[in-house]
Amino acid sequence: MxxxxxxxxxxxxxxxxxxxxxxxxxxxxxxxxxxxxxxxxxxxxxxxxxxxxxxxxxxxxxxxxxxxxxxxxxxxxxxxxxxxxxxxxxxxxxxxxxxxxxxxxxxxxxxxxxxxxxxxxxxxxxxxxxxxxxxxxxxxxxxxxxxxxxxNTELQQLTQQLEQRVSERTQELFASIETLKQTQQLMRLVFDTIPYWVGWKDINSVYLGCNQSLADMLKLSSPDEIVGKTDYDLNFSKEECDWFLMCDRRVIKSEQAEFHIIDRVLRADGQQVWLDTSKMPLRDVNGNVFGILFVTKDITERQQAEEELKQQKQNLEQALAELQHTQVQLVQSEKMSALGNLVAGVAHEINNPVGFLGGNIQPALDYIKDIFGLVDLYQQKYPNPDAEIQDEIEAIDLDYIREDLPKLVGSMREGVKRIRDISTSLRTFSRADSDRPVACNIHDGIESTILILKHRLKASESRPEIQVIREYGQLPLVECFAGQLNQVFINILANAIEALEESNIDRSFEEIQTNPNWIAISTQVSDSKQVIISIKDNGLGMSEEIKQKVFDHLFTTKSVGKGTGLGLAIARQIIVEKHGGSITVNSTLGKGTEFVLEFPIIKN
Missing domain, CATH: 3.40.50.2300 (Response regulator)
Structure with missing residues (x-):
């Protein structure tokens, strides 16, 4: 290569x-x-x-x-x-x-x-x-x-760091234990001088110690005997121990002290006592909660005195409530009886002449028809009457009479029908309630009430007519005491009229006409099969203070001689006690008031 x-x-x-x-x-x-x-x-x-x-x-x-x-x-x-x-x-x-x-x-x-x-x-x-x-x-x-x-290198480093932290934490723990021992000794010296029962536990509600007073109450030979035990190991019932544990856990979880926890327990000697306990979380030097401290005081004598006073107060309140209830029932019964007798009597007296008039209108129409038929026949047979008859026909304006007379009789028929409706409404309003609820048409009761108050709704020299706005829903027949419900309606509607008249003070006819008075009535059925009736006005409204008292017995804002203070109290009693419902008031000063009635369709 x-x-x-x-x-x-x-x-x-x-x-x-x-x-x-x-x-x-x-x-x-x-x-x-x-x-x-x-x-x-x-x-x-x-x-x-x-x-x-x-x-x-x-x-x-x-x-x-x-x-x-x-x-x-x-x-x-x-x-x-x-x-x-x-x-x-x-x-x-x-x-x-x-x-x-x-x-x-x-x-x-x-x-x-x-x-x-x-x-x-x-x-x-x-x-x-x-x-x-x-x-x-x-x-x-x-x-x-x-x-x-x-x-691997990183894991080795993390392992070394973890081992170092475990070592440091172990040393801190040993130091904390030693500090805790010293603190317990000091606490015992201090707490043994306190006349109350004092104890301290860890976060698992295991006793770390107690003062001499608590040890004596539990019949322990020394405070050290309680260490390592829980309340279940002492002379308490399971129910009492469950209660103690629940309170301990609540304080430890929230890390907040709870003061004056009142409880009744059975002492080791069999005596039942009332206790006033305050529990506070114990924290280490780092602010971590490691246990709980409690201080308990025997308040049996004080509690017994308070119970006696409370019982006397309840007895007096019950007697007063029964007296007021009886008074309201008597007033309501007498008022409704007198009003019912009056209205029923008026309705009965009206029925006789109305029946006479109603029974004769149709024959009168038949007679008129026969007379006009005879006149028509006469005109056909004698189309050219003499001058005197012709002058009389023109003087009485026969053609106008032929056209207007049936209308006059028809108006009379409508008048009679209107009187009959009024009579029916009066009987509806004044009906006597039986001893059990009866299925009734709520809208009939509202309309009969409006009819009773019609004279107060009409226009006067000082104001236009008060408008009644109806927003009726589809209501089934409702099981109720209809006569008593009518009393509720008339009380609320009468109050609304009075509130509107009060709001008209210092207002001219034209000002009222620009912003007219009105009362809105709405009905509906809720998803929970409850009838909801709202009666709302645009009067002066009421302050928060009056709202809080409006259903109180004998409370009234009217001058002496104009109100008894029983109307809304009676209304509340009828809705709440008789019909198992509720009545609430919504009102803003200067903007009007709304009363909302709610009760079941079928009474239990």
Whole structure:
């Protein structure tokens, strides 16, 4: 083999290869071999450097980053084995993979090559596909090996750091335990002087200690006897222990103290006592919660006194509520009875003349028809009456009478029908409730109430008519006490009218006409099968203070003699107690008021 050149040649190729992170160094003394290998690798996208001797290769490796070496075995001077041995002896280059190049006719000891550190052999003549496959494979294997080695190094460093942290943490833990022992001794000296029951636990509610007072209460020989125990190991019931544990966990989880936890427990001597307990989290020097401290005071005597006072107060409140309830029922019963008798009597008195009028209208129409038929027949038989008859026909305007008289009788019929409707509404409003709810049409009750108040809704000299806006939904028949519901409607609607009249003070007729008074009534059925009735006005509204008292017994904003303060109290009682519903008020001062009634369609 002949020497070609001691100079190195670097071939750069812009193509990027996914396995290339450096240069492939080809070492061979035969120029043709160098050209074939360098062309093959360069065309495949690799960056190539060449050397014609072992010495030249070693020089290049000092300043050129090489990823893989193709090394000829048989070279003059320093052969491939010696070159490989020196490369592997250098710490800087020992990790570069080496593939030996040898001819089939050359007698080479491959075992020696592998022992020196080679990773593969390529035989001449070269097969381009084989060369590229081996180069790519060994580049990838080298990269994986380097990555694995780096990962192992990183893991070793992390392991060392972890061992260091475990060692430091262990030392801190021992120091904390020693500090804790000293703190417990100091705490015992302090807490034994406190007349209350004091104890401290770890985060698992296991006792770390207690003062002498708690040990005496638990019938323990000394405070040390409680260490390592839980409340379940002491003279408490399971229910009491569950309660203690729940409170402990709540304080530890929130890391916040809880004060004045009132509980009743059974002492070891069988006496039942009331306790006032405060629990606080215990923290170490780093602010971490490691346990809980509790202080308990026996408040049995105070609690018994408070219970007696509370019972007396409840008895008085119950007596007052029963008295008010009875009063409301009496007022409501007397009021509804008197109103019902009056309205029923009026309706009965109206029915007689209305029946007389209604029964005679149709015969009257028939008579009129007969008379006009006779007149028509007379005119046909005597088309030319004398002058006196003709003058009379013109004087009375017979044609106008023929046209207008049926209209007059028709108006009378409508008037009678209207009177009958009023009578029906009066009877609907004044109906007497039975001892159980009856299916009724809610809209009929609302309309009868509006009719009763019609005279107050009409226009007057000082204001236009109060508009009633109806937004009725599709309601089924509702099981209710209809007469009592009518009382609710009339109370709310009367209050709305009074609020509107109050809002009209100091306003002219034209101002009211520009922004007219109105009452909006809407009904609907909710998804939960509840009837919802809204009665809303655009009056003055009410303040928050009045809203809070509006359903109170005997509360009224009206002047003396104009209100009893029972209307809305009665309304609330009827809706809540009689119908199992609710009544709420929504109001903004200066913008109006809305009452919302809600109760079930079918009463339970």
């Amino acid at each position: 002949t020497a070609f050149s001691t100079n190195s040649i670097t071939l750069n190729n812009p193509v990027t290869n996914p396995f290339d992170n450096g240069i492939i160094l080809i070492v061979d003394d035969v120029p043709n071999n160098l050209k074939v290998l360098s062309d093959t690798l360069a065309n495949a996208g690799f960056e190539v450097a060449i050397a014609t001797s072992g010495e030249s290769a070693l020089q290049q490796l000092e300043h050129t980053p090489v990823s893989l070496i193709l090394l000829d075995v048989m070279m003059p001077g320093m052969d491939g084995f010696e070159t490989c041995q020196r490369i592997k002896a250098n710490a800087k280059t020992r990790n570069i993979p080496i593939i030996f190049i040898t001819a089939l006719s050359e007698s080479v000891n491959k075992v020696t090559g592998f022992e020196l550190g080679a990773i593969d052999y390529i035989t001449k003549p070269f097969q381009q596909g084989e060369v590229l496959a081996r180069v790519r494979t060994h580049l990838k294997l080298n990269q994986l090996s380097q990555s694995l080695e780096a990962r």
